[in-house]
Amino acid sequence: MATSGARLALPRSARPRRSQAERRATTRARILAAVVESIAEVGFQRTTAAEIARRAGVTWGAVQHHFGGKDGILLAVLEDSFRRFSDLIQEPGAGEPLQDRVARFVAAAWEHFGSDHYRSTFEILLHYLPDESEQQGPTLQVQMLRLWDDLFGRLFPEAPVPKRRLLERYALAVLSGLATTQALAGSAAEPPALELSLLTDTLTRELGGPSPGSQA
Amino acid sequence: MATSGARLALPRSARPRRSQAERRATTRARILAAVVESIAEVGFQRTTAAEIARRAGVTWGAVQHHFGGKDGILLAVLEDSFRRFSDLIQEPGAGEPLQDRVARFVAAAWEHFGSDHYRSTFEILLHYLPDESEQQGPTLQVQMLRLWDDLFGRLFPEAPVPKRRLLERYALAVLSGLATTQALAGSAAEPPALELSLLTDTLTRELGGPSPGSQA
DNA sequence: GTATTTACATTGCACACAATAGGTAAATGG
DNA sequence: CCATTTACCTATTGTGTGCAATGTAAATAC
Structure with missing residues (x-):
């Protein structure tokens, strides 16, 4: 069960004598990557302490x-x-025409929401839901919403606040929903380009002018 | 710790002498409801065997x-x-105009996706993701997708299949995303009427005619 | 009215998991 | 070159959790 098999028998001269700061940084990074990878592959539940250590190659x-x-x-x-x-x-990207800004935003956002990083974020947040009445200060969930709100506001300052809030909530739901449904349907899914363009259309249309669509 | 406190001291005459079928049905229902309630309140992780029994009032x-x-x-x-x-x-509801069918569909769908039942479904499916290569037959996740596909196809038979598939995936993502983001943001959220009407608009427009929107 | 089946409760157990405590070798600071 | 700190590893423990096994009273079957 030699867990350290890969890096023990180096001749002394070849051992790189890495500084502690280096060791620290790389080990931390490997552990973080191991957690993200594990949650994305086998889910939060099976991401146990031993599993994390195994994937990171440490104890x-x-x-x-x-x-x-x-x-x-x-x-x-x-x-x-x-x-x-x-x-x-x-x-x-300020000054660009609206359509381009929206398209760039959606593409960049999906870069994140479609990644293992969001998958991890999502599952962790889901499992750390405040147990009602044990909150001290804003929850992690709310902190993330604030960040999202800031970004959206900076990118699309021309929209009136209520409509902006609506659209930012909607965009978050669509992106998160696409990510989770992809995860549920199995990882063998290609990027949902058409679905994303539906979102882009909606955002462009609604941010562009106050044309109420339906709503009777 | 008398877990059965509520129903033990009835005089023999007043005890209703319920049939076994009755007892079975009500107990099963109470247990099922306890699970759904527990997952919705404290999440999958904390929904333990003891917790389920406690909430259902059984062992x-x-x-x-x-x-x-x-x-x-x-x-x-x-x-x-x-x-x-x-x-x-x-x-x-066949024969109704498209806009009404879409509105009714979205409303009925949210009735489910916004409920504790979908919250439970979602978390359970998430935790039972197939561990790759241990599948026998279609997974539960895929079974649910099939059901969704059937329903959507029956409700909107006029749409060409590829576009229907796209829109049904999109609708699922939006509804699921709204549900989960609401759950993450804390339960103190009112029904997302405006977000749902954005979805209704998109579905109506895209199902109505092949007007490509943007897509350069 | 007796036998059997059904609907539960109780007890004990086995396992997985995370945390604690203590140890070793390498790096740093003087 | 010595003292101290840092980066890890190993062994152990404790607790939560689900399950198997057994017991009991009520309902059903005959």
Whole structure:
């Protein structure tokens, strides 16, 4: 059961003598990646401490050292995913015509929502739902909504606030729904280009002018 | 800790002497309802055997007797939810104008997707994702997709198949996404009427005529 | 009225999982 | 070159959780 099989028998001269900062960074990254990969592959439930350690090629002790425990590492995955997502969207693009901005937004958003990172975020948030009346400060779920709201507001400042709120909630639901239904239907699904263009159409139309559509 | 406190001290004459079929039916229903309620309130993870028994007012032995075990009862919840859903949609309504059919469909669908029943279905399906290569026959997830496909096809037979497939996937994603984002944002959310009307608009427009919208 | 089946409750157990505690080797700082 | 800190590993423990086994009273069958 030599869990460390791959990297033990190096001659002393060849061992790179990496600095602690290096070791720390790479190990942390590997553990984070292991969690995301595991949740995406086998789901939250089967993502156990041992499974994480196995995929990362370390022992559970290492995970504890770096993240304190399971809660700690899941929190870290959330933060990492948030960061990746906001990095992905932050491109300026002001001044572009609306249609292009919408298209770019949807494409960038799907880059995230279609990824294993959102899959992990989603399942973790689902399992950390506040047990009612034990909240201290805004929940993680609400924090993420705030981030989403900020991004959307910066990208489409011309829309009146109520309509913007509606459309941002709608876009979130569509993107999240596409991601989860894809996950449920099995991973053998290609990117839902046509579905995304339906969303793009709706956003463009509704952001463009106050043409009420139906609504009798 | 008298778990049976409520119904033990009845005088013999007042005890209704219910038939076994009655007892069986009501107990099974109470257990099923307990599972759905528990998943909706505290999530799948915390829906443990003891929790189910507590909420149903029975012991775990009763659940075992009726459903075999935890897998059995979750399966039963799925089947029950499928049944409720298809009962909800089955209204004929052929011959109505398209816009009305779409509106009725969306309303009826949300009746289900916004309920605790879909919340349970969703979480159960998510946790029973096939562990790759252990499938025998179509998975539960695929079975539900088939049902959805049938219903959609019966309700909107005039649409060409590829477009129908697209729209049914889209509708499923939107409804499921609305449900899950509502759940994540906390239960204090009113029904998303405006979001649903955006979906209604899209479906009506796309089912109505082949006006390609954007797509450059 | 007796036998059998059904609808539960109770007890004990086995296992998976995460956390705690303590150990070792390498790196850093002086 | 020595002391200390850092990055891990190993062994153990404790707890939650589902299940199998057994018991009992009521209902049904005859």
